[in-house]
Amino acid sequence: MCAPTAISGVLGAVGDAQAVNQQNNAKIRQYKIKDRMRVTKAIRDDLLYKTKKVQFEQNVDSANIAAQRSYTDAQISLNKNMAQIFLKNYESMQDMFKSGGEIEVGFAERGVGGSALAKALLVNKAKLGIVEANRARFLTNTVYDMNRSNQSTEIKLKDVLNKEFSSVALQPVRDIPDPPPILGNPALTFALGAGKALASGFAAGEFDGPGDWSSGMDNAFDIDFSDSGSSIFGSGPGQISYGSTFEFDTNWMNN
Numbered sequence: 350m351c352a353p354t355a356i357s358g359v360l361g362a363v364g365d366a367q368a369v370n371q372q373n374n375a376k377i378r379q380y381k382i383k384d385r386m387r388v389t390k391a392i393r394d395d396l397l398y399k400t401k402k403v404q405f406e407q408n409v410d411s412a413n414i415a416a417q418r419s420y421t422d423a424q425i426s427l428n429k430n431m432a433q434i435f436l437k438n439y440e441s442m443q444d445m446f447k448s449g450g451e452i453e454v455g456f457a458e459r460g461v462g463g464s465a466l467a468k469a470l471l472v473n474k475a476k477l478g479i480v481e482a483n484r485a486r487f488l489t490n491t492v493y494d495m496n497r498s499n500q501s502t503e504i505k506l507k508d509v510l511n512k513e514f515s516s517v518a519l520q521p522v523r524d525i526p527d528p529p530p531i532l533g534n535p536a537l538t539f540a541l542g543a544g545k546a547l548a549s550g551f552a553a554g555e556f557d558g559p560g561d562w563s564s565g566m567d568n569a570f571d572i573d574f575s576d577s578g579s580s581i582f583g584s585g586p587g588q589i590s591y592g593s594t595f596e597f598d599t600n601w602m603n604n
Contacts, residue, residue: 362542369533376530387524394521405517412509419502423495430491434484445477 449470456466 359543362539362545365542366535366539369538370535373530373532373535376532380527380530383527387526391521391523398517398521401517405513408513409510412506412513416502416506420499423498423502427491427495431488434488437484438481441477441480445473448473 452469452473453466456469
């Protein structure tokens with residue numbers, strides 16, 4: 350006696366189990382793709398951050414060198430001005446001595462001396478003092494200018510360092526891997542479907558007696574559904590291994 354309801358139900362259960370297995374494989378492939386993209390992004394972010402760090406170090410070195418050059422140029426300018434002033438003061442002092450001698454000779458030729466001569470020599474020395482005072486004021490202003498220049502250089506250096514540091518201040522953050530997919534159970538799906546099919550066959554009266562199991566089916570009805578796969582979810586300490594093997598073999602012959 351044929352059992353069409355039971356047979357069709359069992360075949361449907363096989364199809365459902367195969368569909369669940371295909372869905373599992375699709376979920377695993379999608380998970381692997383996303384995890385590979387996550388790892389690739391992490392590698393790319395690391396390379397980019399390392400490149401930024403190298404560039405940061407080079408820019409910092411260049412900024413420090415430029416600042417040191419500015420400091421050195423300001424100091425050299427001050428040294429030159431000081432040297433020039435010392436030379437001019439020396440020349441002015443020689444001119445003062447020469448003028449003093451000429452004054453004394455002139456007064457001696459005229460037979461004049463005393464307080465008039467002392468006053469003339471004092472005026473001659475006062476001229477040297479006025480010249481040296483002006484030069485000292487110029488030198489003092491030069492020192493102030495050098496200090497202001499150094500302060501401006503220091504501010505510019507800090508601005509450059511802060512700007513460069515902002516590019517490497519935040520390290521790349523790793524993306525959290527997605528949780529492993531929830532996989533279906535092909536064996537359980539088939540078992541439930543096959544049980545429901547047999548129950549439907551009994552309810553339809555397709556199995557009236559004990560002999561109907563063998564008389565209803567003349568040939569062996571073999572079902573072999575197998576799928577085996579092995580996958581690795583994630584990478585590193587949090588990796589998850591997946592393996593599934595589903596084999597089902599049933600013989601409907603009554604030996």
